[in-house]
Amino acid sequence: MSVAYFPGIAQPAPVVRLRGFSRRFGPNLILDDLDLDIAAGEFVALLGHSGSGKTTLLRTLAGLDRADGQAVTIPSARAVVFQDARLLPWKRVWKNVALGLPGRTARARAEAALAEVGLSHRLDAWPLTLSGGEAQRTALARALVREPQLMLLDEPFAALDALTRLRMHELVLNLWRAHRPSVLIVTHDVDEAIALADRVVVLDKGRILFEERIVAERGSRTASVRDLRRRLLGALGVATQSGSYADTVAGGQPLAEAAE
């Protein structure tokens, strides 16, 4: 179920390029002959069950796992935002953002990044006193300050409440538009993927099971993606009606779980 990739236009070299990438831990094949390209400035959402290989793929793209001589291209300027923020609790907020930045401008750059995520008033706070949303905004600033070509978001909003999540989605899109990194967001949330991404990829058992580009503009996607939602959920093993979340959860009949 592959989809044409910017058909007819000569492509610049992608920022991320995996060809036939496999990874195994002992007898388990986690990623199986995977091909993945991410173009410069592209926003990709990666969906998949737990154990589908999402985390392994993200660690590979983050450069945390060695590629063992396989055909992997990743940019040198990368940054990761993890689900659990992972701020160093013993460093004040601005020092967390400035972590590892060279030179005397580190503090100024950290402050600028924190201003961009709206945290100018929390520069000297201890991380453990931040709310969940503030911690994630700090993590975003810490990623942003590195001017990444590739920004990896690992279920960054899964632990936030719905209203905070909404604001964070706005913030991420604004930051992405202002800085234009390539973004890969790993998520369990089909609606989050549809709202944010240029392209949605479903990973299953280490292979790409489903992939679709979303052409409709952000902010006016409801009509054009009514069916996409059903197909994405289907690829994840949940049979449902087409339509928005409000339509698909109606009670009365149990959602049919596809046999695994």
Add this chain to the structure above:
Amino acid sequence: MTRARSTLLSPLRSRWLSPVLFLLAWELASRTGLIPAHTLAAPSTVLVTMLQMIRSGELPANLLVSFWRVALGLGIGVSLGVVLGILARLSRRGDALIDPLMQIKRTIPVVALAPLFIVWFGIGETPKVALIAFATLFPVYLNLYNGIRGVDRRLVDAARSFGLDQRQLIVHVILPGALPSLLVGLRYALTISIVMLVIAEQINASAGLGFLVNNARDFMRTDIIVVCLMVYALLGLAADTLIRTVEDRALAWRPKLVEA
């Protein structure tokens, strides 16, 4: 009703009551001749003796000698413990080389080494300092070793994903993460250093608190012995206060202390 009763009983609940009663009983027993002075001097005699010893300079001079022995021994022991702990934890080869030796060392009571140290280092300052250093090394090493093992892998991963090198990881992530454990080790080391001081000085010394105690024993001056006991107790208390101050400053990021 419960409240009224607790107010009535409050003198009986004060934590000062029993020590004060104890001192009074002791003083009374001494005055009536129930406890002869060569068995145990009266509290009032102890106090007078202490003031005399302070005024004559006998106590401060000997205290200073003892203090330097502890400071030097601790300085060496703690530094070695920290360096060995880091080396053992951060490389497999270091672990294989260092940890077995430390575990073997743990099984030997350091006090039992005193005769050997006297044979090696004579009866001057060296065996005393060496004994304290040797005894304080292990609690620091062990606690740091365990503390580094307890550092959150996810924080290390996050820091690595932002391109920190090994040295930066140690300085910004691993040592601060292991600091609470290291401080526990330091607390043990301080306690042990005072115990070792007592032992080392009572074996053989020509100055210091232990020397005062030995002399007092020969002349049956129980008042001087009690003065020295009090000084040992004060040393312990001072050490504890020192560690608490360091903890309050170094661990200010911990939520309990942040709220206070």
